[in-house]
Amino acid sequence: MRFCFPNRRCQNVTWDLERFAPGADGFLNITATLIDGIWQDLFDIGANLMRKASGLAKGWDVNMAESIDNQTAESLHGVGAFEEQLAPELQGLAKTLEKLARLKKLSQQASLLNLVDLRKQLDEAQRLSQDVQEQARNLESRVERFRLAVSERDQLEWQARFRQAFHAGYPPVEGEFPLFQIFPVDVRVDFEHELVLINNRTVRTIHPAAVASLVEKEWDRLNRERFNAGSFAKAVLRAYDLLLAELTQKSSGSNAGRVVPLRTVHQLLALKSGLSGYGLNQFAFDIYRLRRSESMTVDGRRLEFGTTRNRGGIVITHPGGQQETLGSLEVIEAIKP
Numbered sequence: 001m002r003f004c005f006p007n008r009r010c011q012n013v014t015w016d017l018e019r020f021a022p023g024a025d026g027f028l029n030i031t032a033t034l035i036d037g038i039w040q041d042l043f044d045i046g047a048n049l050m051r052k053a054s055g056l057a058k059g060w061d062v063n064m065a066e067s068i069d070n071q072t073a074e075s076l077h078g079v080g081a082f083e084e085q086l087a088p089e090l091q092g093l094a095k096t097l098e099k100l101a102r103l104k105k106l107s108q109q110a111s112l113l114n115l116v117d118l119r120k121q122l123d124e125a126q127r128l129s130q131d132v133q134e135q136a137r138n139l140e141s142r143v144e145r146f147r148l149a150v151s152e153r154d155q156l157e158w159q160a161r162f163r164q165a166f167h168a169g170y171p172p173v174e175g176e177f178p179l180f181q182i183f184p185v186d187v188r189v190d191f192e193h194e195l196v197l198i199n200n201r202t203v204r205t206i207h208p209a210a211v212a213s214l215v216e217k218e219w220d221r222l223n224r225e226r227f228n229a230g231s232f233a234k235a236v237l238r239a240y241d242l243l244l245a246e247l248t249q250k251s252s253g254s255n256a257g258r259v260v261p262l263r264t265v266h267q268l269l270a271l272k273s274g275l276s277g278y279g280l281n282q283f284a285f286d287i288y289r290l291r292r293s294e295s296m297t298v299d300g301r302r303l304e305f306g307t308t309r310n311r312g313g314i315v316i317t318h319p320g321g322q323q324e325t326l327g328s329l330e331v332i333e334a335i336k337p
Contacts, residue, residue, distance in 0.1 A: 077147040077154055079161060079208060086142060093135045100128040148191050148206060158189070158208050165212035170219060174320065181321045184285045185218050187211065199281045222285050229293035232286055237298050239268040240331055259306065259328045262314050284314050287326065302334045 076085055148154065155177050162180070163173045174181045178189040188197040189206075196203050196211050198218055205211055243260040263280075270278040287305065290296065296303050307313075308327025316324050 076142065076145065077150045079158055086146065089139055093139060096128060096131050096135060100132060162208035162212055165209040170216060182215050182219060183319045184222060184317050185215050186317055187215060222282055227289050229290050229295040232290055233295045233298050233303060235269060236265060236303060237301065237331065239265045240329055243268060259330045262326055262329050263312060265329055280314060284316050288316050297334045300334050301331050304330045304332055306330065
């Protein structure tokens, strides 16, 4: 029997099942070796293909125009081309892998010494392994040549499909490629590095519909709870008082100032509330909503947020994409009328 493992040389299996004589232990050892080879190659093929196809493969380098050779005309590019020409073949490969996965019961036949079924399953495993190898080799080369965009037309296609992918009830998509905003969520598309930034969080998903779905989830997360500006202002004020007292104690009673770092306020709020998932994006959005409310003054004390140019500040995003960076909090006595 001649057995071919994907990505390896074909191996000749010299023993004959009809005259099999090594005994049950020897039979199990040989069968186990074949099974291990099949599954190791299956894992290698799947992992390699996923690396190649992740995020719709290669993005567009803005300097690519000078390096594209005669193969450019034959290369695939654009979301539509990927869906029409590569996606069906990837689905076909996935189905073949599923069939091969069902041969896991081969180990059961090995333990039962069911030679009739074992012969059939070994033949099927050999045929499927060859199919996987052929399909994967073909797809690997095509995915390697794929470019998400080689022209402005490809970019416009991605942008149009991204805008159309949102469900009703979400804010309109503002901006132009590669920067978008679905307030308060910012999106930056980077084809060159094959990634998308959603509120500064890196994701490798690049399909416009998939990116829109992730943006909707981020928007839902930021807006999932009804915001109470008064309660939030009181929580910020309590955190400020605790931090100011700590700073005063560390300075041995000398003038420690009345300004505390805003990031420290966020850390204390997250700690006191027990909300480990209370991230900076949520905190920034809550500050934005607080500043637009009438709750900036609590019991005669007014919250004042100071801007900064340092990288350690909290970035507040406004509708339209304008941003400001806040770095500190100070509480002052409100002037009575």
